[in-house]
Amino acid sequence: MSKLPLGSVFKIILKKKTSLRFLTGTIASFSFSIAVILSTIGLMDGYVVTLKEALAKSNGDIKFTSPESFFLDEGHLFKSSQDIEAYTTLLQLESFALINEQSKGVLLKGIDQEKFKRVTGINTEKLGETGVLLGSQLQKHFDLKVGEQITLAVASGKAKNQGSVLLRSFTIKGIVDHGIFEKDLRFIYANKSTVSNLLDYKDGTSNLGLIKLKPEVSIESALKQFAAKYGEDYGFEAFWSEFEVLLDAVEVEKVSISLILQLIVIVAILNVVAFIIFIYEIKAQDFFMLRALGLSIKSFQNFWFVLLFLIWSISCLISIGLVEIFTYAILKLPFLQIPGDIYELNELKTILDVFDYMYVFGVSLVWIFLIGFFTMRRFKKQSLISGLRQEFS
Known part of the structure; x- marks a missing residue:
């Protein structure tokens, strides 16, 4: 059985403005959730680094x-x-x-x-x-x-x-x-x-x-x-001994909060699942027709995983920009200024290294493919004959 190009499937999905708006909202929510986690980790890393730099400035090593x-x-x-x-x-x-x-x-x-x-x-x-x-x-x-x-x-x-x-x-x-x-x-x-x-x-x-x-x-x-x-x-x-307990607490909290914030990612991924189900329901006739014309179930599955990867990639790129916006807002907007007498520092800054990005992006990729895999299992269970009978009856 010949394989139809995946571009045909993309055209079917993006043909209606409703689908495009849903896809845009899905990417926006996913990128926002990633940016929130990155900003949280970045603020905590920034707090530790900035505090140590400031302590070294007055205490040497x-x-x-x-x-x-x-x-x-x-x-x-x-x-x-x-x-x-x-x-x-x-x-x-x-x-x-x-x-x-x-x-x-x-x-x-x-x-x-x-x-x-x-x-x-x-x-x-x-x-x-x-x-x-x-x-x-x-x-x-x-x-x-x-x-x-x-x-x-x-x-x-x-x-x-x-x-x-x-x-x-x-x-x-x-x-x-x-x-x-x-x-x-x-x-x-x-x-x-x-x-x-x-x-x-x-x-x-x-x-x-x-x-x-x-x-x-x-x-x-x-x-x-x-x-x-x-x-x-x-x-x-x-040089950091006077704040050692605080620094240790920040490291522990960073791990705890990043795990808790995974709930935000899960909610955003549920939006991705909702998008997949939405597209599948409103375009079911077109999908089953493509399968009848030669689109294999493997190609159909590959299409969905390519789509998930694109959603993840675009969301990661957007999240990087959102982190910069969040950082600017925290540093510049008066109502977001931190009380120095409580947090010790005069100001906060966001510091993220390659490992932080790899950790957050990697975990979000695992989540989106894991949930996407279980969603695809539902679609694979329906045979071509039963699908055509249901959609064209």
Whole structure:
């Protein structure tokens, strides 16, 4: 039996505007469901990546502290380690910023400008001896400008003045954007020697250290080596340690939500099934006539699977564009802006890699062919003779 070209079957389906509109709606719903899943995964991946990038910007690769709280950095810590590209130590303390008769609890960080820049990448050249750098959210909160004065209140470090408050005015030299809401709202950077002199501490006194590793060194292996070699004197943590629980929770939720959102895909695929049944019912006479004229059941089945593949392919392409639209809307529309004090970040962004696309597209392809297969079984059960008798009686 000769095989009729599949193009004839496509012409039959798309001949009526009703069928074309149904097909368009089916593709639209399927592409939308795929885009929703991609956007969800992309937002969660983007959250993790953005949060880690922001944390690295203020913490380097590894943080270290001393069990005794304070330690003395004389410039030769970890000199024997071959894994460290640069390190810096800080003197940080709780303080209050006094601005326009208002106060705000802040974290004053005394830094070594050159070393801190090498470790974190934050530009501290404008700092100087009497200047400070403010977090971007703190600057917005009080509507401060570069060149204005800010007064900081810190507790005295001298035993004889225990409990007394020291006031010191600084000039705002610049604004730092960490990308993390809480850090941008609380962090103030000053020269380390200035902070030490203010508290009457010995030069080199520190209570926090940051390490930048060489690119080829993994953080996990470095943590193990440092703990074994320097563990008696210092405690070491990865730069994301303060948000480790949150990051782990996001990874778990990403899997859970992506599985739950498969229900949206199933609903969209049911629309595909409805389209197939709709076409089969209204074009049954034409299909059985084609079969009578030589269209084999195998060719008929191949046609439906080619149609399903085309629906899937077009939907995947459209979903990529929809993801870009969703991303733009989330970043630009005011009513979709995230509250940074809840989600930690100042803004979200969507990050998707090839694996994410392969995962979502692959699962949707399996779903559409699986349901399409069971739908086709129903059509194959009806013989040519019974179909012709039913449609032309």
